[in-house]
Amino acid sequence: MKSYNGFSNRDDDGYRILNADPATILNTIKASNYGDHNLVVYPCLGQFEEFYVECCKDSILKRNEIFILVTNYQEVSAVRKKMNIAGIDAAKYENNGTLVIVDSEKAYQPNLEDSEKYEINILISMMINQVKVLDKEGITLLSDLGTFILNKRIANLLSWELSMPVRFDSNVRPFCFYHRDDFNALQEEEKKRICGHHLNNLIVS
DSSP states (O other), rough: OOOOSSSSOOTSSSEEEEOOOHHHHHHHHOOOTTTBBBEEEEESHHHHHHHHHHHHHHHISSSSSSSEEEESSSSSSHHHHHHTTOOOOHHHHHHHSSEEEEEEEHSSSSSSSSSSHHHHHHHHHHHHHHHEEEEEEOEEEEOOOOHHHHHTOOOHHHHHHHHHHOOOSSSSSEEEEEEEHHHHHOHHHHHHHHHTTTSSSEEEE
């Protein structure tokens, strides 16, 4: 994959990449617009924890949003504990509907009624309706897609990613997160195809 020291114009591969330090990537995530479909490659679980904690605070407390986290390498209970340690009352926000934490195994299981859809589709549709009910500005979604790679469901991963538009016509900010080791396990052509379906590809250096 090509890499750059800042955003480039889209090249012949049809995507652009930002290689940057964690602080720059976090600020880029926070500054993203509704509808932007972005990819983030992170180096370790500790970095992912920092991202979801800071993004949760930004989303719920500053942007008046619903925050959805799909976790792969931590149990939902461990995420709640991490948030509580960071000063986020996870139970409070889950109870009032502004925080949703879901295990990736459940989120990316095919729906029983429609095998072309995953449970995450249903969740997002429900939460879009909740935005109006709760008088929120929109949704920020951080989703770790490592479950596809760990379970050798690469064809399903490509199908999922390629079914998503580069821009969404809704007040949702979706971020597809990949652990660096998972992302590097993909073939170069697979990486290119996935990157091509994201507006920005953010790589933590």
